Amino acid sequence: MRRTRIVATIGPASCDEESLRTMIKAGLDVARLNYSHGDDEWRAEVAERIRRIAKEDGIHIGIMADLPGPKLRLGRFEGTHHLSQGEIISLRCGEAEGYADSSSLPVEYGGLAKEIRPGDPVLLSDGLIQLEVEECNENIVRCKIIEGGLITERKGINVPGTIVKLPAVGSRDEEALRHAIGLDVEFIAVSYVRSKEDVSPARRILDECNSKAWIVSKIEHPSALESLDGIIEVSDAVMVARGDLGVEIPPEEVPMAQDRIVKAARKRGLPVIVATQMLESMVTNPRPTRAEVADIANAIRHGATAVMLSAETASGTYPVDSLLTMLRVTRRADLEWDGLTKPTDAKLLLTRAVANAGVTLAETSSADRILVATKHGNAARLVAAHSTKIPITAVTNNPSVARKVMLLPGVDAVVCEELERGSSTMCLAIKTIFENGRLKQNDRVVAISGSPKAMSGATSTARLYRVTEDGSVDGDE
CATH class of the missing domain: 3.40.1380.20 (Pyruvate kinase, C-terminal domain)
Known part of the structure; x- marks a missing residue:
């Protein structure tokens, strides 16, 4: 039996009948539905399709609902725009949807202009685009483009060193959570957990709805590293969400943070998922890089109980091949795994x-x-x-x-x-x-x-x- 579990994000590239059936029969363990993208009608259709295929094939498949969380995002807009290095761009705060061009973009969160200061860095699209704040005027943040690139709607925004005053589970998250409970999902991934208190709203809603879904706390903010033991105490599983974590802290610190999170979770007897860019090159290429294969194997050797595919299966060109590659790597890495660990700090x-x-x-x-x-x-x-x-x-x-x-x-x-x-x-x-x-x-x-x-x-x-x-x-x- 394969020891390491595989979580795969289902999206436009993998939600069709043939792809899902192939992935489920091949060895998919948990299907992730990302509530930051798509609509509830689509998610309900995909969840029903997963349940039906799994039942027909006599296979148990868990479904994970990943809540949007208090993550800053650009608003919705049409097209792809190029931000050029050295130019000035205005971020219009408090606009969930609006026009966009290379000099102006909408931002959902209206409080950003009040919480950020001149000189602060602003990172877009997992840090690929870097801005520096020059001026804040009510709802407008004017920034200089330090590193440019292509930008599309709903991309994430990171402001390292700034604590954004968004609730852990806001109204949009509560709506998503209640919808996921209606789908009878097995796992709720709570995004951007910063302290154990951030888990409480999701737990309360689950209890109100009489749901026994497990809460997966996503560790993707520096504050979470400072409150790690408390977060683990109130969680059922944790996820090392390296995308945002690697933007919020220096990239060279991520491997040590990952190791610390894995060890802390295993000591408590919790499953721990390592996620983000595990096979990123397979979004556009049919074969992984050697470094990606080594990354997966090392995560398993260091104690990860599950690994996750994101864009590789959600929107990539080779979703099924990505899963099959992950299966081969995990099976081989499992052969080298050795040693009996005991959950010395587990509850119960x-x-x-x-x-x-x-x-x-x-x-x-x-x-x-x-x-x-x-x-x-x-x-x-x-x-x-x-x-x-x-x-x-x-x-x-x-x-x-x-x-x-x-x-x-x-x-x-x-x-x-x-x-x-x-x-x-x-x-x-x-x-x-x-x-x-x-x-x-x-x-x-x-x-x-x-x-x-x-x-x-x-x-x-x-x-x-x-x-x-x-x-x-x-x-x-």
Whole structure:
């Protein structure tokens, strides 16, 4: 089983039936829908298409909704415009939509002119275009173009060193979040998290809507690095969003920041996704660079549990080839991965202790597979956090949880009925995965479950079974 998970952004280049089916059957684990682009009708259609194809092929696929967040963006405008070095450009603040040319652009956020000062840098399009503020007059920011280039609508704006007073989850984010909850997505990616308080609005709305979606906090601002432990404490997973992070801090600092984020998340037992420009050259080329391949492999070797494709699959020329390339690289990198880590600071102390005991039993008995019963995915997350090379199967009666655990390293899922006794449920799960080829006669299986019921009971038991010729078990070994 592949340990490292793959998240791919679905966009115009990959949302058609053929591309989605090819990607899902090839090994896509989580499909990302970016709420910064497109409209809700399109997202609903794509989500339904993903669910249908996955069901037809008998595959569990998670869906991640990525909220726009308090990110500064240009407004909407027509065409592509060239900004020339040395020229002056005016940023018109508070215009969500308007005219644009090489000397004037609309900016959504109306407060920018009040929060920025002459001499401050302004970076557009992930830092590819650099401006310097010369003058601020009410809603107009006049800038000198230091590094020019082509610009289109809705590109991101970064102002390094300036704390923009935008709410973590504004009205647009709340609207997007409620729409995503209506689609029953498994993951909510909260953008531009700067402190643990920034996660609270999303958590509150999820609770109000009775949604069990996991929150993925995106680390892409210097303030988040200062508040990292607190953010991880209130998150279900984290993402190293290197695009904005690499603009907000010096690029040479990004590898060390990435390593720190990965280690902190793994210590807490959380999945951690490394994202942005992993196969950027494949947006326009059919083959990756050697540096990109090394980047992916090194992220995995340093502990990343998932890697993400963005423009490569959303708008690139080779979306399917990009996914297949990522699959080959992750499979090869997984072979070199070694070492058992323990989530020493994870929450759910009793579940963590039983997960540790179950993994230890599996390792010492040379078990062929670990089964872990889970109601919401937490028990499976803590078992997966130990990074064992033994394949893990999450046992659940909830299809949404089966899709959710697709973000966990080295985990697949089986959906089965929860019986009155925990051991009966686990024996039913063993029989089910024996019949679909994931177990064979004489395999040893460690089953971690709750009591008295496997999924809804408190995780408390680890048993070692041997599989018989018909998929039943001989009993505890």
